[in-house]
Amino acid sequence: MKTLLKNAREQKGLKTREVAQLLGIDQALVSKFESGTRKPTREQVIKLASLLEIDLETIMVAWLKEKILYEIGQDEFALKALLVAEQEIRYQSKSSKKKISSTLQKILDEIDILKIKLDGFRQFDSYRIAQALELEYTFESNRIEGNTMTLRETDLVINEGLTISGKSMREHLEVINHQEAIAYIKDLMQRNSSINEREVLSIHNLILRGIQPEDAGRYRKVQVMIQGSSHMPPQPFLVAKEMEDFFIWYETNKSSLHPIVLAAEMHERLVTIHPFIDGNGRTSRLVMNLILLQNGYIIANIKGDYESRMKYYQTLETAQTKNNKEDFLLFIAQIEKESLERYLLIIGQ
Template sequence: MKKPYIPFRLPLEDIININEFINELLEANKLIAIYEVLLSKSKLDPNLLLAPITLKEAIQSTRIEGTQITLDDMLEYGVDETNSTVDIREVLNYSRALSEGENLIKRLPISSRVIKELHRILLEGDVRGNSRNPGEFRAIQNFIGPPGCTIQTASFIPPEPQLVPEYMSNLEKYINEPTDNLNDIVRIAIIHAQFETIHPFLDGNGRIGRILVPLYLYDKGVISSPNFFVSESLEKDKFKYYKLLNDIRVEYSDDTKELAIQRWNEWIKFFINATIIQSKKNIKLIEDIDNLYNNTVNKSRELINSNKLIDIIKIMFKKPIFIKKSILECVDIPSSTLGVYLNRLEEAHIIYSDGRVRNKKYYFYDLINILRQQ
């Protein structure tokens, strides 16, 4: 029978060879810096601009775990919250955990305490895994493998449960008091892999591990808010993602040192490339949304002369599927006046509606299509 794995302790002395991925690392840091500049210069409030990016992250991270939710499903749910499903609740929990993580690390270090609270939120309510000790490290042995596998046929058996607090303490110290000289992007690649290897919870480890990526980069000042995500890139190559993570789990000895060096550096290079891919997507997304915003404002001003117009358009960018109530809750404008404005926007093919008399839904397809393509 396979034995539970004994992880490396951090830092990874003499394992990481930065020359293996130095060009990729330089490119990743450059692109993240460009992304941050574009965010700061956008005419849209960064919170509005990041809302769809954050939603897509929650969707992609839960899809890696097997949910079938789509962007359109979540946008529709944002208008009508009566048709909740397990998949939708899991996406909402992920978004809440990410938001709470940002609040917590403004006053606390990234620690087991914070990680446990994020896990509690992630598995709160009627979702899969809600009976598997939310917010608590596992007290029993778990294992990883394809559906239906047993511990004998598992592809990976994490460390024994009594060792989890010790390994998490080592990880926490590395997060907050690193003694190596590695770049923060390299460090978060190591942190993510180590967290997934420890697998401290009975369920939700993958999602918590991916939430740690933007939280760590935000905590270290690499990004201005926890808004840089890699789940979409990882989801597209998820079997490679799983394989490379599993490959780093070698028994460390003098005989296997070269193999460990090769596999760890291959994993880090893959992770950095995922950040490059995502950076390029985010940069294009911001540019496309900025251009759409400018065009929408210019076209709408030809139709509507109102100091409320910009506020209405901003709501459309935050909620590209909406009803009148969505705007009335945020903009001080008579309902009848808003109805006239929305009719004009619809006649000009800026927005489209489902044609209903009551609770009419409006669709800002130009933005929806940009989000779908990313």
């Protein structure tokens, strides 16, 4: 594993000092990881994988191999113990594997068929169609949060640079900021950037820029309550740790979950932590859609009308208070399916 770490760091053009700084550990410790004289913790391995863009499975296998060799490699019964352990691990893995309901699996299968069809007609992608759909996304995402701009007014603000009479400065900024945040996640998608703390804080910074500059791109320092919800977000002193776990969960699960489930889970987990004073919903939906775009899907646009908004909030509430995410996963999957169907219809397929 030591060679893997050193090669990845050098490929990224980083010094051991810079890696240490980004990990929040001592520089000497990074050097010891690379020389093999110290073993990183599991959490540090996951962080290193994200930072150095090493495939998580590759680095975890290397780390576990060295851990096994160090613990039992010299023991005469090591091979027999490993054979017995293999049986045990296979059984535990099979029994603990998270099951997807047949209803959700059916929608995921339908989505995958639609995506195959979409992949075959990518040549029909149009900048103007994408622009129109992104405009709708900005309109709907802001409408969920109470912005009163119409779709036409949203268009005039973004594409004509007009000021709408009777609408507040905040509403204008929400429109402009959200559109810039979409451009940002598209850039991240094209660069195939991993989702990490820096990117999520940058998305949030764009959302609140000029509206609440002192809170833009910063975790909250006060306790908050979610209006109309019985879910109580974690205390402010727990937010940084919860967010650290959030990114570790992503790195651990991003290769094993269906992209729709992964995107929905990341949305639900982020909005449940509620790490910001304001803009949590918009940021969570942007993170969800970044994952969908990275995996070749299209933006899942949750509507802001009363019925859609209530269903969205109710499924989130169930996930947050009853530890049952099924309804929310189904809701997001259905939104993505409808978005794909509509997109294929627009391009005439």
